[in-house]
Amino acid sequence: METLDRIMRQVKANTKHSTSRNSKADYNCTKCRDTTWIETENGMRRCSCYEKSISFRRWERFGVNPQKVKSIKSYQDYNEVTKKAKSLAINYIQNFQAIKHEEENGLAFLGQPGSGKSHLVIGIGANFIKGVICPNVIYMPYLEAMKELKCAQFESDEYFRLLNKYTKADLLIIDDLFKDKVKNRELRENAELTEADTRCILPIINQRYINNKPTIYSSECTPNMLLDIDEALAGRILERSNVVVFKYGLENNYRMRKFK
Template structure:
């Protein structure tokens, strides 16, 4: 009896290439892109196979945290239907320590590891990514490569959006005025969010900013973010949602 060969990718049989009969040529299989993205996730310190980064390890402790978890589960289940709609994003906002990163990363690892039709998900840690973009602004080839990765990603996770503009739950101020987004900030983040908004590309966001704070930073960007998230938004307000510090407060 001949033993059936088990392939990691049923589409290309682990060759990395798929034959296109219409064009009479081979094209690179999506599994190659997904493998590359998993390496990029790991370079950010996240192992996409890690069992701790699963939604069943997020333990709700009140109605709001349960709502956030349930919305994430629903988002994953209905992703194929949502992805072509305007409201195809997902957003968690507010209190530090509420488990926002846990949830958005769990969504990403679930989509990228789906057995059937896995989704290429790009993970973008906001602070590190902005530093890299700003440091390479004079290197056109590398800078454009980074921007293209974030703009065109099938799904983009932006973790800790505008982390550098907030401290202890409040927007940074100088001489009584909100510091806000400067020209350099807007040059890098606006094209990403705007491109994804115009092209209906799903963006998953975690941020310590509340919607009101986003509006104070930039109303146009806030509008795009909030519109695309639609009802898939949870806002954590108050120190009681700082799960990491609950034993010390």
């Protein structure tokens, strides 16, 4: 009760003094005046900026600042597959409110390293967070997140907290899926999922599949490589995603184009 009273005092104080301030210049959010609370006829409610600020902190925890990432507009489409990928990304942003209710409501950018897959998936997510389309966007860099989940398996509360974060996100972005299973365009020996891998990634992909929650993937795996790693998971990913495959070859490696 004391906390609520303090919040209400802060909201009223900001409202009282707003006439002497240039709100656009002085507040990050002009709706709540940076309190993250809005007073309505039915009481106090969280401002939309609150969820957005949480998403920002979660991304920054993995070293990604949504305000500073490359935009989709800056993605260089220099051949047919890159043109298709950029077009799909733009369409996804523009029509997400309709797409999210469809069965095929995800994206998967697969194949050649250096083709800009992470550029696209991160750019889509950052666009959503900075706007109002879908502020609850969770960025999940596969290797870092899996390490965190495996460590948390021995602390059930933390393990389930992390799982819930990924399974319940309005939009989940899994970047570099199965990165540790691929080397030099081929699957490593014994690339199948370990028991620890399965315990961490299966609940996330499976729950999102069951509940038809949109997920965006990037991976160096091709569809066939995904099937070789785990057919059940691959089926869930490919069924629900609009897939772009960058065939292996330097022609699809944007980073190496300047050396041609």
